[in-house]
Amino acid sequence: MNCAEVRERLDAFLEGRLDAAARAGIEEHLAACVECRQDLDAARFLLGPRAALPRSLDPPTDLWPRIHERIAPRRMRWLPLAAAALLLVATSSAVTLLITGRAPADETAAVPALEQSYIEQAAALSGIVERERHHLAPGTIETLERNLRIIDRAIADSRAALEADPGNPDLRMLLRTSHEQKVALLEQATRIAQEI
């Protein structure tokens, strides 16, 4: 047995986990090799102190306040950003309505055509958010999903109302605004996930 083979089995030798033949091979090598004897002595010497090491040591100070400070801004910053995004979309739709006196476009488009590009944009952005999801804090993901559920309900309501009254321009605008809110929210989530 050479030094590398002995070292490989030294812990098992010390702990009595070897069969008689392997033990004899190591003992024979140790009798002739000072280096390996020193390794065995060191390992044996450390067995007691190692076993006595505490696995847990209290930090000298409570670190939680500093940890909480570092995670809190990331948790909270989502809310103002989401609110700002929603406000921006709502304001832009309102301004368009005021200036033109009507919804920006698609006044006569069929509902599926009206929604198509928004649905595609939202799907593409959702894919990015899903891929980057592991970068987002759990609180951010929860808030995002909760807001998306609210917007999806608004989209479904507007769509149902518009299908019942296809010529109503206000319902058309409401449907479009809800889609824009969803896209804006997902864009913001993408930006946050890619910044972190």
Add this chain to the structure above:
Amino acid sequence: MGVHADAAPFPTGWAPAGSRPHLPVTDLVVRRAQAGDAAAFADLYRAHAGRIYALCLRLEGDAARAEELTQDVFVRAWERLGTFRGGSAFGTWLHRLAVNVVLQSRRSLWRRAKRLVVTDDPSAYERPGDPPSPGARLDLDKAIAGLPAGARTVFVLHDVEGYTHQEIAATAGIAEGTSKAQLFRARRLLREALDR
């Protein structure tokens, strides 16, 4: 520095109000934290801080650095909570994360040092910890702090935390042979330090 056993992460009988009795308490706390509940995450911190601080302290050999790293570990854990799927115990997941945080932080320090002094030998950047004071009988933790970084890392992960050389090699980005050599080097140095 206080020391406590870490056999049970929570006091016996502790359970949040309204918890489902068939689920382990830690699972419920982890789920609440994953949903963005900072108070639940504080409970996880209190349950695991001692274990993580002990690991950081032994790997770095410096109390102030261990405090910084313990904070970094919990901030990273908060950010990555969504990736914990419960395949292993939360403590095991957190422990692995902590080892990665400490080793990544050290690699980053090495990279910064490399910009100042050019050499291909990473051991050139190993700074031994504070040398043990002569004449005094040292405890094992103090002696570990006095080891060079490479030997300290392998000793702590192998002899204290129970990692295999294969796992150490994969985590620390070194060859298995290097891990084995560093272990024997560490044991001899520790024996010398403790035997004075």
